[in-house]
Amino acid sequence: MKLYFLGAAGTVTGSKILVETNQLRILIDCGMFQGLKNLREMNWEPLPILPSTIDFVLLTHGHLDHCGYLPKLVADGFKGKIFCSHPTKEITRLILEDSAKIQEEEAEKANKETYSKHKPAMPLYSVEEAEKVLPHFRVVEEGVEVQLTENCWFKLFYAGHILGACSIELHVENKILVFSGDIGQDDDVLMFPPKKPQKADFVFLESTYGNRIHPQEDTLLFLESIINSTYQVNGNVVIPSFAVERVQTVMYLLWQLKKQNRIPEIDYVIDTPMGINVLDTFQNNLKWHKLTPKACKEMDEMFTLVTKFEETIETIYNPKPKVVIAASGMITGGRVLAYLEHYIVKPENTIVLVGYQAEGTRGRRLLEGEKEIKMHGKYYDVNANITSIEGLSAHGDQNDLVNWLKELELPPQQVFLIHGENMALDALRIKLKEQYHFPIMIPTLGQVIEI
Known part of the structure; x- marks a missing residue:
């Protein structure tokens, strides 16, 4: 063999x-x-x-x-x-x-x-x-x-x-x-x-x-702190995320914080058409995960679901503070690039990396502290705050x-x-x-x- x-x-x-x-x-x-x-x-x-x-x-x-x-x-x-x-x-x-x-x-x-x-x-x-x-x-x-x-x-x-x-x-x-x-x-x-x-x-x-070894950090507390500190300076939180499972995990954590009144009443946006479709797959395969049908429904209702690129542009130019979860998780492509092209140059914004960042990806370069990032053939200064939650892997x-x-x-x-x-x-x-x-x-x- x-x-x-x-x-x-x-x-x-x-x-x-x-x-x-x-x-x-x-x-x-x-x-x-x-x-x-x-x-x-x-x-x-x-x-x-x-x-x-x-x-x-x-x-x-x-x-x-x-x-x-x-x-x-x-x-x-x-x-x-x-x-x-x-x-x-x-x-x-x-x-x-x-x-x-x-x-x-x-x-x-x-x-x-x-x-x-x-x-x-x-x-x-x-x-x-x-x-x-x-x-x-x-x-x-x-x-x-x-x-x-x-x-x-x-x-x-x-x-x-x-x-x-x-x-x-x-x-x-x-x-x-x-x-x-x-x-x-x-x-x-x-x-x-x-x-x-x-x-x-x-x-x-x-x-x-x-x-x-994944750090034994309080993920909810860390996420709460990131969102509240960014909100206080009128900034946006962008969470590049894998559309499968990671989007749903971050949604779950944000839903827990919202239920406990620990984060502000602002827009919470899911901008990954595939991630939105995966929500249906979660509903249809209940034996494969811990969420109940009731929890799935309540969690979904907290978020604005963006599917059309026109809505992405509207969301980007909306001046109000917001939290956006968008694919892809290693920033190799997808809708998240449109947000970063506008938000990464501004110091009031925060980018939160929540998964493994492979060698050579934009996510890995941001994690390692690069001050300039290339997207669609153009270079952008990295002035936003870059942070990561390793325990969410x-x-x-x-x-x-x-x-x-x-x-x-x-x-x-x-x-x-x-x-x-x-x-x-x-x-x-x-x-x-x-x-x-x-x-x-x-x-x-x-x-x-x-x-």
Whole structure:
């Protein structure tokens, strides 16, 4: 059996692991590279494996770095089935259509304003190509064994992280391969704790926060302080946010503060059409999260939901203080750029980062203190206050990742650490060695390993 590490090896994005036997090729996740330019450029390169020779895709969840390459895979010849949970199918549909639409809009803008070196600038894939992925989906229930061939089956088990996210237990050639996908926090605001694997010969473990422990800060108190101090100077709070789960988590926290009369009576705006659509997915998949139907309804009623770009412009030029949650979470595109182009130059405003910021993204550069940021070909001075709430991450920290392996009945033959930057990977490697003495390997991008 061969393993091809086609993404998320030595980096956080572009998750793709190919499992190859004599009879079968299975791709675990099919993500898009984000962040650093040399990684983003890999999205345009053909896979080293012909997509037409891949039999199945097993999808852990619907974030862009795990599903965003699917339209390209299908366009390049993949004809097989894509298996995932019901919420993941719904979220992936929204994510892919939104991603394609943003790419088309940005290519059009780049061509119109001639700031791209590509003549003409092109989207990686179109909305039409994103829609062609949908017939390939097959929804499976969590915990149900799904037979792929006579000697190969898999099951999904709950991972927390975002709505519908699952880890994968794959049985092939008398070996058990467990893929963590992205693992949520054990004490997440909205998601239940991740389930832990019991048996595994080979483990593929995400390492996003492998070198960090989430601070035990009072998130509500911190958010209250940010909003009130910005309101007092007549400023706006902008929260760049991932449309799936993070928007809903921030909504929940703001709703709690509002119920307790701890934040002012101002406009609270959700400006991410996809995030608004995900609210329906939350309502329709109640067993996957902690919110009741009543809580979902009450929470939604607190917010002004913006869907049209004309409404975005109206909101931006409204002089009254407001709190805006807008995608994307790492400021790589989306509506949040329109707000930042107007608000980031003004010192009375506050930008709150509430999720992981990958290398090379605008969010990461702001987090590291850059004083000038480029958007749509123009540079903007960073005069607004930049702050972050690390405890809101949908990823488990080092403790959560280490604990995820504690119920294994027997030591695995190998643990592969993936989906992390170098310092995080190495810190988690050392911690796992100390705790369990498991054999651990950190694969490199493009590496092929025989097991």
